[in-house]
Amino acid sequence: MDFAYARVSTKQAKGRKAQHVDNQVERLEAMGIDRERIFTDDGVSGRKASRPEWDRLLSQLRRGDRLTVTSMTRIGRSLQNLLDIMTDFDRRGVDVIFLDQNIDTSTAQGRLVFHVMAALSEYEADLTRQRVLEGLEAARTRHGGALPVRGPSFTADQRKNAEELARKTDFSAARIAEMVGVSRATLYRHVDITKVRERTAPAGGTLASPDALAALHGKLSGAS
DSSP states (O other), rough: EEEEEEESOGGGGGSSSOOOOHHHHHHHTTTOOGGGGGEEEETTTOOOOOHHHHHHHHHOOOOTTTEEEEEEGGOOHHHHHHHHHHHHHHTTEEEETTTTTEEETHHHHHHHHHHHHHHHHHHHHHHHHHHHHHHHHHHHTTTSSSSSOOOOSOHHHHHHHHHHHHHHHHHHHHHHHHTTTTTTHHHHHHOOOHHHHHHHTEEEOOOOOOHHHHHHHHHHHHHO
């Protein structure tokens, strides 16, 4: 049985005929595929692992069926994802036709194309692994045979200064993070600003005097 799939990433793309999902549907219908067996995801990004109509199509495909799409980019989020999909279709006995690339996996030529693509993908992965290993070996050589150990992302002095700012000022977490030289996310991971203030502030709250703030600012500037 023949099925087809069409997708555009954004509904705003309807203003451009080339990216209009109906344009894909017209091409698929011209291939003799009934409209009720053409599944469309309109305004759904290809980067999403789950696409409603794509998922529904996959559940209906059976051995001996044939799926037609206008382009490889309509079904694959990446080369590896496309190869994974095609491997699954091969296992299930489903053939695929890509109109733009003129590929039909029911033919020897079409199957060859994907074998070559799979080999190139594996070759690229091997090169990446090789570059990583060479980089690690170079780092070991530069550091006397051992990889350098990354220092802490949040030092004891930074924690002390952040807690002091939390106790003595009403600065926001973002301001405190900027003053001690870390991101707000890093500050949140190491210091609970709210608890510090609840634990140390007397009723009514007392902020540092201007002189104390100036001294604290000078301390932080000296630390940087």
